[in-house]
Amino acid sequence: MGVGIEVRGLNAWYGKNQSLHSIDMTMPANHVTAVIGPSGCGKSTFVRCLNRMHETIPEARAEGSVKVGDMDVYGSGSDPVEVRRRIGMVFQKPNPFPTMSIFDNVAAGLKLNGFRNRKQLQELVERSLRLAALWDEVKDHLHKKSGASLSGGQQQRLCIARALAVEPEVLLMDEPASALDPISTSKIEELIFQLKQHYTVVIVTHNMQQAARVAELTGFFLMGSLIEYDKTEKIFTTPADKRTEDYITGRFG
Amino acid sequence: MNAPEPLERLPKPVASLPSLAKVDTGRPARRPIAALEKIRRTRPRSSRIPDETFRSIIFLSAFSVFAIVVLVMWELVDKSRLSLHQFGIHFFFGSDWDPVSGEFGALPFIYGTLVSSFLALLLAVPMSVGVAVFITEMCPQGLRAIISFLVELLAAIPSVIYGLWGIFVLAPLLRDYVEPFLAKTLGWTGFFDGPAYGIGMLAAAMIMAIMVVPIIASITREVLMAVPQNQREAVLALGATRWEMIRMGVLRNARVGIVGGVILGLGRALGETMAVTMVIGNTPQIAKSLFAPGYTMASVLANEFTEATGDLYLSSLVEIGLALFLVTLIVNALARVLVWSITGGTARVSA
């Protein structure tokens, strides 16, 4: 089952520029939370802070409290490698490993964590591919085709399978469908809907309709601050803050 | 789509531009400025002839590159005709090089060239890839430029200076410390016995390794930098340590290019002359021990070419030169193909 995420007082900087200002947000387990906002509002930065990917950029840093289940992400004893294993991430542009087969792509995370047993690997790879709704399409080519030989939508589902293989408790998705065509997008959205049974999902999207379609909760970011965070229906029908309303109705962004 | 209007139906263009002199301003016509008149009257000179001439000159320069290579090849083949005829293919398998009696077998040189080059690569490749990984993935931003510059500086040092340093610094070091140590610890393998002269195959391989590192390192750096950032992030996001990220997300993707760089380094090592000549001992023999002196194809050319008496002797030497030419040609072509396939065709592959 997924776990909840609790963010308190999260600040983030790129060098001297502060890109996140004291974010407080609680994302309940097994729900899909969408993060929306105009370009540059900090939504990608926010999500990348959750699994400590933000600090891999030179001169970038983050401070605050992020608790994922019982794991204190920024705690003093916390190991970023461990954090990233337990929080999965899917990126905007599908990035399967081009030199590896489909099977090896999905198994990559497992092998890193010490899994060698062939039979176990095969079971887990199949399970992940089924979860990502890709199994039927690739089951005959697992070892023969490379990860990069699939279509865009399939590649993204492959990346989802790869992320799920290491059994994360939370799945972060940074605009997962923005590089895909409408049919692939709807497949991904269906997938997200099913995934929430097992995982907690946080999805960044610039597409408000997508947020409305898949997420139960939505947070609106603007210029590095969380302006409003509530049930998706409420945000889109009766937003409390004028800025939210302006964004929703397309007055800017 | 409609067909365009036929030409006759289109409004006629202005027949001629109004002449400045004919503008009726009501005032008496003034004399137009002489220069303006001149420009209007001057028809543009055709630039065809100068253009064609220039193009021909330029074309000839480019063609000369081709001509030079053909000339080089021709001279090599022509001057080695005698020994090609005399010895045929056995030239490359004979292990006796005895100018006095007219026996010319090139095997010791081929052996020397191959062993020294491969040993040099064995030493150079881990170091080069290590340096390249250090510079691109581990080094603090500020040091990056300095260290890259220093590594490139290694490539600027002339071969004869490497040789000088090799004779007077490296060889004594090997003779007094390294080779005794190796003989004690690894002597049982058979690769490290015999008297420790300092000069010999090991010294040659080490010097060659140092000379080849900058080439392999700079190509490796280029291909590592060509790996897109999102590949690195994908591996990190799965919960990988930095080394695992480098191994799986960077080196794996750059494999082909790195191999290309290594092959290019091999090409350079095969042709290396001065430094090797100065430290390898110049003895045409095939020996298992790395302490033993040897001889490479390039070295025998450097040492014996001006002393060659007799046409057969000279011809044999030129034949060795021809063989060297062909081998480096193939190796460099292979390397180019590999590196271009990664960097997209424009990266210069020369050191």
Add this chain to the structure above:
Amino acid sequence: MRNSSPPVTPKVSLWRRFANHGATAFATLAAVLVLLPLLAIFAYLLMKGAGSINWAFLTQTPKPPGEVGGGMANAIVGTGLILCVASVIGVPLGIGSGIYLAEYGRNRFGDLIRFTADVLNGVPSIVIGIAAYALIVVRQKHFSAFSGGVALGIMMVPTVARTTEEMLLMVPNVIREAAYGLGIPRWRTTLSITLRTASAGVITGCMLAFARVAGETAPLLFTAFGNQFWNLRLNQPTAALSLQVFTYAISPYEDWHKQAWAGALILILLIVGAVAAVRIVTTRGRLKGA
């Protein structure tokens, strides 16, 4: 359905941590080991060479073998002479080829020339020496500075050509079009506009090629051959720094060994000086005009 417990180990294993640190250590060690010879060579050049550079060294010719003293004046001048010949051959051919490749050569023939230039670049320098020997020395029946210059000039061509091509390609097309629009003929545009714009880079390329061949020894072994005495004539064997360093280094005379280090130091200063001069000239030019 999901397994009851995650199948992967909860903490990053000791082995993985160790491998990570080990890799960092290895890469750092590699960097150190690679830079060590560089420092060592420069240190030794200074230590052993600087002491022997004096006025006598710079102005005298070599003494007979075994005698102490003498200098490398003829070698320094000889190197200059040979390099002049090399530049006269290598630079025009190289720039011309580069212009062809950039402006007229985006076709199959251009690809052939590019390939050929890379081939030429990869030919071992001693093989070039053999070819120059066969082409010139044999026909003239004597060694000469000219043949040495030809050998080195040939070696300069690929570097100059490829650099020139690269630099010319970097000039944006709009500049050429602006010139054509003004009615400037193509040949004029290429020379006065495009080449002038790329001049800093082209000069750098020429200097790099120059620096590279300045240190070459192998091709001179049987072309310029070397000379113990003064020679300023192109059709006679000539001394060169690199040749002299080689000859002295492998000789059995202690004094000659010292002079070899001195000569090597001068050679490396010449090379580094050439590269530095280029940097200074082109940087200043850029700040001033462009």
